[in-house]
Amino acid sequence: MISIPLLIVGAGPAGLCAAYRAAEVGVDVLILDRAQKPGGQLVKQTHKFFGSEKQFASTRGIEIADILFKRLEDLPGRVELLTDATVIGFYEDGVVTAEVQGKFMKYRPEACIVATGASEKTLAFTGNDLPGVYGAGAVQTLMNEYGVRPGNRVLMIGAGNIGLIVSYQLLQAGVQVAAILDAADEIGGYLVHASKIRRAGVPILTRHTVGLAYGDEKVEHAIIHALDDEWNKIPGSEQQLDVDVICVAVGLSPLADLLWQAAVDMKYIGALGGYVPLRNSDMMTSVAGLYIAGDVAGIEEASSAMVEGEIAGISAAGRLGFSSEESHLLKKDCLQQLRQLRAGPGSEKIRTGMALAGAYV
Amino acid sequence: MNSNRILEHPILEFSEGSDIPFSFDGKELVGKSGDTIASALHAAGVRVLGHHFKTGHARGFYCAIGNCSSCLMIVNGVPNVRVCVEPLKAGMVVNSQNDRGVLP
Numbered sequence: 001m002i003s004i005p006l007l008i009v010g011a012g013p014a015g016l017c018a019a020y021r022a023a024e025v026g027v028d029v030l031i032l033d034r035a036q037k038p039g040g041q042l043v044k045q046t047h048k049f050f051g052s053e054k055q056f057a058s059t060r061g062i063e064i065a066d067i068l069f070k071r072l073e074d075l076p077g078r079v080e081l082l083t084d085a086t087v088i089g090f091y092e093d094g095v096v097t098a099e100v101q102g103k104f105m106k107y108r109p110e111a112c113i114v115a116t117g118a119s120e121k122t123l124a125f126t127g128n129d130l131p132g133v134y135g136a137g138a139v140q141t142l143m144n145e146y147g148v149r150p151g152n153r154v155l156m157i158g159a160g161n162i163g164l165i166v167s168y169q170l171l172q173a174g175v176q177v178a179a180i181l182d183a184a185d186e187i188g189g190y191l192v193h194a195s196k197i198r199r200a201g202v203p204i205l206t207r208h209t210v211g212l213a214y215g216d217e218k219v220e221h222a223i224i225h226a227l228d229d230e231w232n233k234i235p236g237s238e239q240q241l242d243v244d245v246i247c248v249a250v251g252l253s254p255l256a257d258l259l260w261q262a263a264v265d266m267k268y269i270g271a272l273g274g275y276v277p278l279r280n281s282d283m284m285t286s287v288a289g290l291y292i293a294g295d296v297a298g299i300e301e302a303s304s305a306m307v308e309g310e311i312a313g314i315s316a317a318g319r320l321g322f323s324s325e326e327s328h329l330l331k332k333d334c335l336q337q338l339r340q341l342r343a344g345p346g347s348e349k350i351r352t353g354m355a356l357a358g359a360y361v
Numbered sequence: 362m363n364s365n366r367i368l369e370h371p372i373l374e375f376s377e378g379s380d381i382p383f384s385f386d387g388k389e390l391v392g393k394s395g396d397t398i399a400s401a402l403h404a405a406g407v408r409v410l411g412h413h414f415k416t417g418h419a420r421g422f423y424c425a426i427g428n429c430s431s432c433l434m435i436v437n438g439v440p441n442v443r444v445c446v447e448p449l450k451a452g453m454v455v456n457s458q459n460d461r462g463v464l465p
Contacts, residue, residue, distance in 0.1 A: 034427060036448060041426075046372045060372070119428045129431075131408040131421025138425030138445075146400035147375035149365045173367050217419035218408045255428070 004030050005320050007096060007109035009087045009258060012040020013302045014294025014309035015115035016068035021313030021330070023077035025322040030107070031079065032098055034086035039065030040117055041137065042302060044144040046172075047165050050190075054337055055303035062144075064302070077322075090262040094289075111289045111316040114259055115309060118252035118273065118295035123157060126212045128248075132219030136166045136249035143173045151245035155222050156180040158249030159204055161189035161301075166249060167197050178241045181208040183227055211238070213246055222246055254296045262287055271353030272298030281335065281360035282315035283308055291316050298353060300341075307337045335360050365404045366393075383453040398444035398455055399425065399432055410434050410444065411458040434458050438465045 006022055008015045011033035019029045037043065045061020056064045072079040082100055089097035096107045120135035122128065132151065134142075136158070139150045154175055156167050159182035167177045180197065185206055187194045194204060205224075211233065212223040226237035253274035259266065264285035265278045276298045277285045284291050293312040294305035314331045317323060342350050342361065355361045367375055378393035385407060392401025399422050402410065409419045410432050422432035427446035436442040437454050440462025444455070 035446070062373075120424055122423070129413075129418050129420070131410070131419055133423070134421075135424050135429075138422060141425040141445075142400060142403060143367060144373060146396060146404075147367045147370075147373070148400050148404045149367055150403070172371050174369070218421070 001095070001106045001108055003108045003110075004028070005110050006030070006113070006316055007032070007107055007111075008113045008115060009033075009096075010040065010115035010117060010294070010296075011035075011038035011069075011081055011083070012115060012117050012294060012305065013042055013064070013068065014117075014296075014305040014312070015040070015113065016065075016072065017306045017309030018113045018115060018291075018293055018313035018316070019072055019079050019081075020068070020075070021310045021327070022317040022322070023072065023075040023079045025314075025317045025324055025327055026076040027317045027320055027322050028077045029079045030109075031081040032085040032087055032100065033081070033083050036083055038069045038081055038083065041140075042068075044137075044140040045302070046144055046169060049303060051301075051303035051341060052337070055306055055341070057303075061302065068306075087258060090258050092263070111291065111319055113283075113291040113293060113309075113312045113316055114262075114296055115292070115294045115305075115312075116255045116258060116296045118299055119255045120248070121251045121253055121273075123210075123248050123250050125210050127214050127219075128246075130213050130215060130219050131217065132215070132244055133213060133246045133248065136162045136247050139166055139245070139247050140169065143175075144169065149173055149175055150247070151219075151243070152176060153178050153243045154245040154247050155210065155224070155241055155243040156247045156249060157210055158182055158251070159184075159187045159189060159194070159206065160249060160251070161193060162251075163247075163249035164189040164193035164197060166247060167202060168193065168200075170247075171197075171200055171202070175245075177202045178243050179224070180204045181210060181224060182206050183209045183231060210246060215244075219244055219246055252295060252299045254299065256296055259285065259290075259292070259296070262290055264290060267357065269298070269353045269356050271349040272357060276353075276357050278358045280358055281311075282318075283312040284315060289316075289319060298350070298357060298359075300350060304338060304341045307334050307341065310334045311338075365406065381449050381451050383449060383451065383455060385455045386457055392449045396449040398434070398436065398442075398447050398449050398453065401449045402444070402455070409457070414460045417459075433462070435462070440464070 042065035291312040293308040
């Protein structure tokens with residue numbers, strides 16, 4: 001059993017920012033991440049970020065991952081980061097267990113920040129288990145991390161930001177995009193992304209969905225159709241597309257298994273992607289000393305994940321007795337940044353969801 | 362064999378990487394350094410990683426980050442390995458998994 005002041009689960013944008021703010025005021029931090037390298041999903045984001053300068057706007061996600069990791073050196077507190085380290089258990093007595101590079105480890109942290117991110121949702125349609133039906137994150141992983149084309153011709157399901165951005169990245173990798181479908185009336189993502197894709201000749205069909213995928217043990221064809229006001233199939237609207245990949249970009253849900261184990265109060269909030277932990281403005285859950293940040297706290301963007309990470313890091317450090325005049329001011333500034341990030345008309349759902357979850361809005 | 366590799370990209374640079382030989386269902390294949398088992402298989406045109414133990418449906422990966430367990434295979438005799446996050450190593454013996462797996 002190893003006693004540590006602060007354990008952070010997840011080395012994505014939220015976890016790395018939390019570690020920075022806690023170590024900055026002198027807390028020794030252990031970060032565990034199940035992947036082989038830090039950065040979480042930033043390591044496959046080749047696009048430039050929006051937001052403000054404080055959230056690294058106009059820098060590519062892949063570069064942000066490096067910046068966040070490298071600035072953890074030479075801080076008053078020591079940051080140890082272990083990769084290939086999967087946290088597997090949260091116990092009533094505060095013990096956390098993990099498989100660290102093949103070894104079973106037990107930790108007793110005084111405070112803990114869970115920044116585990118999200119998992120991809122899927123969509124019900126006939127043939128959705130065929131090889132070639134891939135999550136949007138999987139498509140990004142394959143092409144942007146490993147340099148492998150997911151296929152030759154892709155049907156994208158979902159015209160939110162992820163669907164639009166991944167479609168553009170597919171074109172950049174030399175892959176055809178047959179069409180982008182969305183069941184909603186309108187394109188959910190930013191129009192600047194949508195216009196870029198339309199200019200490249202890719203049709204974006206709203207009020208459309210996929211009904212069937214088929215082929216010989218892999219996707220070879222998809223049948224799509226239009227939807228009426230009640231989202232029922234409009235008879236006669238079927239079209240066949242010859243594609244070898246169906247990319248599913250229909251959203252994410254918080255990866256909250258550890259929080260369920262820790263028995264924190266959870267609530268189903270559809271606007272935030274599913275069951276989310278209730279929290280206060282410090283990002284602390286109903287379990288004292290257990291904090292959350294990033295997509296596990298409700299699905300948003302990497303920008304807000306970074307700011308939430310900072311708040312959780314400052315708050316956890318404060319609980320451990322490490323704070324400064326500056327860190328108090330910084331926390332106020334972070335809360336203000338979150339408010340700005342969630343200010344737009346497109347963020348109304350997020351604001352409502354966050355209010356229900358107990359967040360400062 | 363590696364026709365699915367991206368050779369030119371406006372933003373990313375993919376280095377050539379050294380060859381990593383491995384076998385899949387008895388066939389000799391070659392991946393690249395930095396590959397996971399799943400990325401090496403996909404680059405070699407292999408999409409079917411196994412079959413569901415009950416329905417017999419073909420299985421491929423879905424999430425590629427170790428979440429969904431759709432990509433379980435038998436690696437060096439060990440079943441239920443999530444090949445989407447398992448780094449490829451030279452000489453690995455990779456086999457399709459069509460059952461729930463039997464521990465060695």
